[in-house]
Amino acid sequence: MTDLERGRELYQRRAWASAHEALARADRAGKLAGADLERLALSSYFVGRDSDYLEALQRAYRAYLGEDAGASAVRAAFWLGFRLLLRGEVGHANGWFGRARRLLDREQRDCVEGAYLLLAAAETQIDAGKLEAAAATAREAASLGERFAEADVISIARHLLGRIRLRAGEVQEGLALLDETMVAVTGGELSPMVTGLIYCSVIGACQEVCALERAHEWTSALAGWCEQQPEMVAFTGTCAVHQAELLQLRGDWSQALDHAGRAAARCLNTNSATAGAAFYRQGEVRRLRGELAAAEEAYRSASRLGFDPQPGLSLLRMSQGRTAAAATSVRRALGATKDRFQRAGLLPAYAEIMLAGGRVEEARSASRELDEVAAHFDSAVLRALADHAKGALALAEGNPLAGLEVLRRAWKTGREINLPYLTARVRALVAACCQALGDEEGGKLEEAAARAAFEELGARPDLARLDARPARVVAGAGPRALTAREVEVLRLVATGKTNKEIAAALSLSDKTVERHVSNICTKLDVPSRTAATSYAYQHHLL
Numbered sequence: 001m002t003d004l005e006r007g008r009e010l011y012q013r014r015a016w017a018s019a020h021e022a023l024a025r026a027d028r029a030g031k032l033a034g035a036d037l038e039r040l041a042l043s044s045y046f047v048g049r050d051s052d053y054l055e056a057l058q059r060a061y062r063a064y065l066g067e068d069a070g071a072s073a074v075r076a077a078f079w080l081g082f083r084l085l086l087r088g089e090v091g092h093a094n095g096w097f098g099r100a101r102r103l104l105d106r107e108q109r110d111c112v113e114g115a116y117l118l119l120a121a122a123e124t125q126i127d128a129g130k131l132e133a134a135a136a137t138a139r140e141a142a143s144l145g146e147r148f149a150e151a152d153v154i155s156i157a158r159h160l161l162g163r164i165r166l167r168a169g170e171v172q173e174g175l176a177l178l179d180e181t182m183v184a185v186t187g188g189e190l191s192p193m194v195t196g197l198i199y200c201s202v203i204g205a206c207q208e209v210c211a212l213e214r215a216h217e218w219t220s221a222l223a224g225w226c227e228q229q230p231e232m233v234a235f236t237g238t239c240a241v242h243q244a245e246l247l248q249l250r251g252d253w254s255q256a257l258d259h260a261g262r263a264a265a266r267c268l269n270t271n272s273a274t275a276g277a278a279f280y281r282q283g284e285v286r287r288l289r290g291e292l293a294a295a296e297e298a299y300r301s302a303s304r305l306g307f308d309p310q311p312g313l314s315l316l317r318m319s320q321g322r323t324a325a326a327a328t329s330v331r332r333a334l335g336a337t338k339d340r341f342q343r344a345g346l347l348p349a350y351a352e353i354m355l356a357g358g359r360v361e362e363a364r365s366a367s368r369e370l371d372e373v374a375a376h377f378d379s380a381v382l383r384a385l386a387d388h389a390k391g392a393l394a395l396a397e398g399n400p401l402a403g404l405e406v407l408r409r410a411w412k413t414g415r416e417i418n419l420p421y422l423t424a425r426v427r428a429l430v431a432a433c434c435q436a437l438g439d440e441e442g443g444k445l446e447e448a449a450a451r452a453a454f455e456e457l458g459a460r461p462d463l464a465r466l467d468a469r470p471a472r473v474v475a476g477a478g479p480r481a482l483t484a485r486e487v488e489v490l491r492l493v494a495t496g497k498t499n500k501e502i503a504a505a506l507s508l509s510d511k512t513v514e515r516h517v518s519n520i521c522t523k524l525d526v527p528s529r530t531a532a533t534s535y536a537y538q539h540h541l542l
Helices: 003-012 016-029 034-046 050-066 070-086 090-107 113-127 131-147 151-167 171-186 192-208 212-227 236-249 253-267 272-288 292-304 312-319 323-335 340-356 360-377 380-396 400-416 420-436 440-457 460-468 484-494 499-506 510-524 529-538
Strands: none
Touching: 003 016, 003 034, 016 034, 034 050, 034 070, 034 192, 050 070, 070 090, 070 113, 090 113, 113 131, 113 151, 131 151, 151 171, 151 192, 171 192, 171 212, 192 212, 192 236, 212 236, 236 253, 236 272, 253 272, 272 292, 272 312, 292 312, 312 323, 312 340, 323 340, 340 360, 340 380, 360 380, 380 400, 380 420, 400 420, 420 440, 420 460, 440 460, 484 499, 484 510, 484 529, 499 510, 510 529
């Protein structure tokens, strides 16, 4: 058996590394035809040799032209453009798409390759926010794919229509289209390249709208598909990153760290985007466990690879006591983000950091937007996050009763969808609300439950915050305790009211309010009203 014959056989068996070696030897021994160069290109891709993939595919394109196989050349040009588009090389990508269109025009016949160019156009329209135009283009591609019975085209188009529905806020309809697409994916009806791309795209879309059960289901299926191809490098790193994120949300932080570490090691020299996401996930877990120096290094590694380490880096700064720096960086990140999906990922951290810095109005604005986004996408996860933010805001504004109502709802939702860290944080806030309402026994029970959950998770910073929480602020409780009146004043300070407005609200003189504010700062050992608000929020005094 020649190297070429062996390479073709190994390629059919999806023994990617072995196929690559045999085809590469055959290539060195003599000129390969376009189809064999395409096999060499794809086997290069699946073993993580991205540059070799692009080089071999360009050679396949030229070979197809020499063989007068115009349709095959169009397809090769499409995949070159598509890969370059995913790499962020938009100019080069558009150049190859342009070549493909000219070739297609010269063919002067109806062929399925035109559908691939429509898919590329739909992807660009989605990125530009032109959802109606993208949907029309995707439907046209699907119709052409059905006419030629091209399963890859039909599935890509259908999955694009699902993503478009999700972005339009039609979550259930969008997920239904993605589910339908995944029947073909998991049934082995598609080419290996399209199978891997749709897996990753669908899982990412599910995670964007916080459809965690589906994300978990498809990530497990992707892991099984990867295991069936032990020589494959492509997609395995992305799969590990998806697994790490889901494991983190489910509270298995050690396993999440292991998966993220493997993904970073595997992709560092082959896929910088996936490696950056893997380092970011490591940073998140390290931060939650209180390993702040390691978290800092992981976020920096993500940034060096082009992955924006927000909002994790801002939350790390807050954990380090650098609240002003945290506010500046998360404000910059949110201000530079227009996409509603991406803003939803930043808003919970933004609201928390603004409250910690005493910027109540900004926290309130973020809480409102998060509530709107959760309603728009009808997401249980986003609803729980939105209720957590609203509860923290109500507590900071001196309305623990209102805080209790939304926090109980957040706890119930978080428990139903298995988000142990979020539910533990909610219970810590519930404890503070109970104590603010004078229910010391209820507060102790809630705090004990939160402590047990944090201990099981390994959330050392949260445990430290519970340990640092001072005794309840009542008259006569010690030299650092605030009086009941001082608590009232502090709650109004936290809402941004001036001394004059506080005096009017409490029927006090301006001078009396000024003395109360001075006493509050002295007892809490803070230099300013803003710092007093931040201290009170962080230590659940409100």
